[in-house]
Amino acid sequence: MTQRRLVLLAALLASAWTSAAWAQAPALSDPARWNKTFTDPNANFNRHPNAFLVETVKPLKPGRALDVGMGQGRNSLWLAQQGWDVTGVDISEEGIRLAQEQAAKIGVKLHAVLKSADEFDYGRNRWDLVIGIFVHQIFSRNAARIVEGLKPRGLVVVEGFHGDASQAGKLGYQSNDLLRVFNHLRITHYQELTAPADWSGGRPQPIVRFVARKE
Numbered sequence: 001m002t003q004r005r006l007v008l009l010a011a012l013l014a015s016a017w018t019s020a021a022w023a024q025a026p027a028l029s030d031p032a033r034w035n036k037t038f039t040d041p042n043a044n045f046n047r048h049p050n051a052f053l054v055e056t057v058k059p060l061k062p063g064r065a066l067d068v069g070m071g072q073g074r075n076s077l078w079l080a081q082q083g084w085d086v087t088g089v090d091i092s093e094e095g096i097r098l099a100q101e102q103a104a105k106i107g108v109k110l111h112a113v114l115k116s117a118d119e120f121d122y123g124r125n126r127w128d129l130v131i132g133i134f135v136h137q138i139f140s141r142n143a144a145r146i147v148e149g150l151k152p153r154g155l156v157v158v159e160g161f162h163g164d165a166s167q168a169g170k171l172g173y174q175s176n177d178l179l180r181v182f183n184h185l186r187i188t189h190y191q192e193l194t195a196p197a198d199w200s201g202g203r204p205q206p207i208v209r210f211v212a213r214k215e
Contacts, residue, residue, distance in 0.1 A: 029091070029116070031093065034071075034091060034092035034094075035092050035093060037092075038071060038072045038094050038095040038098060039094050044200070044201045045199050046198035046202065047072070048074060049075050049078035050075055050159055052157075052159045052209050053078075053157055053159065054078065056157050056211055057079070057129065057155075058082070062083035062084040063127075063129065063151075064085045064126065064127050064151075065079050065085065065128065065129040065131065066087050066088075066089070066122070066126075066129070066131070066149070067088040067089070067133075068089060068120075068132045068135055068138065068139055068142070069089070069132065069138055070089060070090040070096070070099060071090060071092065071095045071099075072094075072095045072098040072102075073095070073096075073098065073099025073103070076099060076110055076112075077106065077108065077110065079129075079131075084129070086109075086110055087112075087113060088110060088111070088113065089113040089115055089117060090112075091116050093114055096114055117138045117142055118141070118142065122142070122145045122146055122148060122149030123149050125149075125150070125151045125152070126151065127150055127154055128150075128153075128154050129156075129157065130149065130150060130154070130156050131156075131157045132157075132158045132160070133158070133198065134160050134161070134197075134198055134199050136161065136163075136171050139158060140177055141181075143182050147182065147184055147214065151214070152214055153213060154213070154214045155211065155213050156182060156210070156211065157210070158178060158208070158209070158210040159207060159209050159210075160172060160173050160207065161197065161205060161207055161208070162192050162208045164206075172208075173208045175192065178190070178208065178210040178212075182210075182212050184214075185215070186213045186214075186215055187211075187212045188211045188213055189210065189211035190209070191208070193206070194206050194207070
């Protein structure tokens, strides 16, 4: 077999593995399966803060932040270390436990709420920052309540799979989904690109990045 065919075969296998992995990924509404994911040391996700989030938020003055789908706290904890007053909401009891343990270990304060994003009370004019990192429809279907919960000048920061291109299917954003559901905000950044993804072992995948501000 030629070297080119070997390269093509490897690419096809990687693509098939990614699709299969996401087909078998923990159901977004299944706490037990997320508990298993977050306590599995071999689970294939990035345990460091999301790079796009860090780049976007680092220049900002800290305020009140909400992390929708906090998981085991990788992004919430980073925000808290930067001086943000952070609330993280998630359905995974184990994820919240791990986040709270790490918060105590590194000496930061974290408000952790065991509740689904659909049940959470976003309030009104409450948040300076709301983030949704690889939570997909969980975030977009709550867009109206997220916007209501944002303070004036509050920011929304999103990164996730691009469902049209990545074959992530229902787990990914379709083209312009975020532009549509957050159309009452001022869009400051929208990008569809291929880049290392937090939930693909760092392999490049089609993703969407989005930032918008409430006027």
